[in-house]
Structures are given as C-alpha cells and as structure tokens.
Amino acid sequence: GENVEQHPSTLSVQEGDSAVIKCTYSDSASNYFPWYKQELGKRPQLIIDIRSNVGEKKDQRIAVTLNKTAKHFSLHITETQPEDSAVYFCAASKAYGQNFVFGPGTRLSVLP
C-alpha cells in the first residue's frame, strides 16, 4: 500500500522567512496530494492541494510543487507569519482509492 514520508518533523523559522516541507510517496498510482494545517487543539483543515497533471500551484503565500518522476511534493510558505505556526500534514490519494494516506506531520514554529 501507499506510504507517505514527511520531513522535517519540526521546523523553526524567523518571521518573514520562507518554510519548506517535503513529502515522498511510494505508490506511483497516487494522483492527488492535499496539504492540511492543524492548529493546536483544533481540527485539520485543507490549505492547498495539487493533482498529478499539474507541476505547481500557488495560493497567495502558499505554493505546492509536485515531481511525479521522483514521487515527491513540497509545501512552500513565503513571508511566514506567527499565525502560520501549526502542524502541517501532507497526504496522497488515488483517483479511485477510498482514502488518503497521511504523512506524520511537521510542526512549524514561526518565531517573532
């Protein structure tokens, strides 16, 4: 089955700097890659996603890139702000699969 790895497990950046979180997946049939943000004590919420027919997607300060050949995808956050501090989860899913497989998460801390 699918296996999703995520690095780093913790990341600290200065406010205003960029943050990058990387995920790798094992199943070449996976074709949908969402990113969820979970603030402390709250539920995970989708922040951005990418389909396998797209190499990059941006939404304001957030971008995701996908390399299908290498089977990895990354989340990029620019101009980080304190409210970006949270745990970020990547996931992978297949077109007709029944569920997502989540990575173990990255705890991002944005230092003032």
Added chain:
Amino acid sequence: NAGVTQTPKFQVLKTGQSMTLQCAQDMNHNSMYWYRQDPGMGLRLIYYSASEGTTDKGEVPNGYNVSRLNKREFSLRLESAAPSQTSVYFCASSPGAGAYNEQFFGPGTRLTVL
C-alpha cells in the same frame, strides 16, 4: 451549517469498558471516515464508509466497529477499551470517496483509557 460534529469532546474510560463515538455531517456528503491521531504518527484511518450502506476497514481497524446509521451519521464503537486506544479521534466527511475530494474534519474526541 454546522459541518461535521462529534460527541463527546472528551471521554475517560476504564480498561474493558465500551463506548460509542458519534459523528454527524450536514453537508449531504456521501463518504465518511474515522481517524485516530497519535503524537508523531499523523492521522491513521480506522474505518470508512464510501456511501450510505457500506463500510470498510482502514489501516488500523482492530478493536473498533462502525455503523453508518444513515447518510448523515457514522458512529465508532469500542467494545472493550484498551490503554492503546488512548488517542484523539477525528471523524471526517467528503462529497465522494477517493481523490479530488476535500475531507472536512470534525472537532475531535479526546479519549483516555486508564
């Protein structure tokens, strides 16, 4: 629109006790899911229901049972709780099963088994 709701928010059980976690969604979604979240292990799927009337095992189903009561409600039952089941449980729903379907999560149930 409440989205996905879960009850209870917190629960403490003794080993061997049973309980049911309730989940409901008001978004007319077809698919519903139960996850557990343990520190450093992300979200692991326990059971899912691709559509009303169907349920299937996920990655970690042992010790749990589920019921898709109707399109809105999906419950998770622990028949004989064990300390290893101490976790935060999230219910989620999506318009359909599989890719391209955002999953919407409930607020979670924090369960402690003593």
